[in-house]
Amino acid sequence: MPGASEAGTGIALLVLGTNHKTAPQQLRDSFALVEADLAAALEELRGAGLGEAALIATCDRVELVTTAADAARAAAALADLLARRGGGTNIAAALYRHDGAAALKHLFAVASALDSLVIGEPQVLGQVKAAHRLAAELGLAGAGLEAAFAAAYAAARRVRRETRIAERPVSIAAAALQLARDIHGDLARCSALLLGAGEMGELMAEQFQRGGLAHLVVAGPPARVERAAQRLRANLAPLEPLDQALAAADIVIASLGSGRAVLTRPRLAAALRRRPTRPIFVIDTAIPADAEPSVNDLDGVFLYDLGDLERAALAGRATREAASAEAWRILDAELADFAARRAARRAVPAVVALRGHVEALRREALAEAGGDAESATRLLANRLLHDPSEVLRALTAAMPGEAEAMERLLRRLFRLDDGEERSE
Secondary structure, three states: OOOHHHOOOOOOOEEEEEEOOOOOHHHHHHHHHHHHOHHHHHHHHHOOOOOOEEEEEOOOEEEEEEOOOOHHHHHHHHHHHHHHOOOOOOOHHHOEEEEHHHHHHHHHHHHOOOOOOOOOOOOHHHHHHHHHHHHHHOOOOOHHHHHHHHHHHHHHHHHHHHOOOOHHHHHHHHHHHHHHHHHHOOHHHOEEEEEOOOHHHHHHHHHHHHOOOOEEEEEOOHHHHHHHHHHHOOEEEOOOOOHHHHHOOOEEEEOOOOOOOOEOHHHHHHHHHOOOOOOEEEEEOOOOOOEOHHHHHOOOEEEEEHHHHHHHHOOOHHHHHHHHHHHHHHHHHHHHHHHHHHHHHHHHHHHHHHHHHHHHHHHHHHHHHOOOHHHHHHHHHHHHHHHHHHHHHHHHHHOHHHHHHHHHHHHHHOOHHHHHHHHO
16 A cells, blocks of 8 residues: 555655745745755765655755655755755754645646746756756666656646746846836946845846846845855945945846845935935835835835736736636646556556456466356356455455455446446
């Protein structure tokens, strides 16, 4: 009988992790350290005896995908890993757990960018594939994980092909780019400041660079922003003091999400005094927000958050909700199809054995009947029914409470009720 964690999928899958929804800022700062040295982190987890294991690490999540039977041991190993990377000591409280079908559906959702800070963001599927590839290279991806990841990729492809989810982050970034041009004109004369290294912030910065942005500076906690600066080929600046970098920026992309407003009204007012004829376009992609709403009241500051940009990009919230609902329906369908395929695969050996058994009885009956077809078929029918009848009587006597369920199964196996309908 399958274990409880298999829950109909045929894989004892376990997902343990923490993300932008559950992790405090100190813990989120450690995500970048895991992402920066993913191979070493996965080797550490190998030492915990988890069997098959992959580690997904981005600036917004760290998740262990494994077939480990001991969930408590796996959770302790992940918590220890994050603690050694500077995430603090109270990590267990921030970890979530999914088992069996719920774990597989969560993996589908992550790969399809439905569990992201920004729904539909395009980077996460590549990060999932990188985690899978590394696990395979280290010999930690067996048949269970291979099947789970292959199914997740298929679900992600359907979501992107059949819904408009993937359009959302691209359209938001395009809306921000157009607004920047409306405010500043030619971006080849503009400088931008990226605060933090959230995935949506990086996507915005890339879009602006493709749109002709002349100069980009990245500021934030070093562990989180150094790799982003390398990827974006941008200059690094210290987060504190920030005033000089703000005064030099025509566009500020806020992506820290530290829980406190870094872009305060007094700070933006001071920056404007140093650039009295040039406005500042602030794009707040952070959750929680990096900018005080009141900065929008300053003459010369244009503050937009993701909701503002989405309203500029899409014809109403209904479009996003419809696409998201359709995407989740696709995931449910993919999960059901996966479970059905696994169940059929598990049934194949038994079906093959049954066919072999029946064929052996057929040959015996023909030999004993000397070629008489009527005698052979009577012998075959008696022998086919003898063992199942004996076993069914014994099981019914041993488990009287299951007699009705066994009778239903017997009728279903041999389609006895269908036969009655046909005879009528």
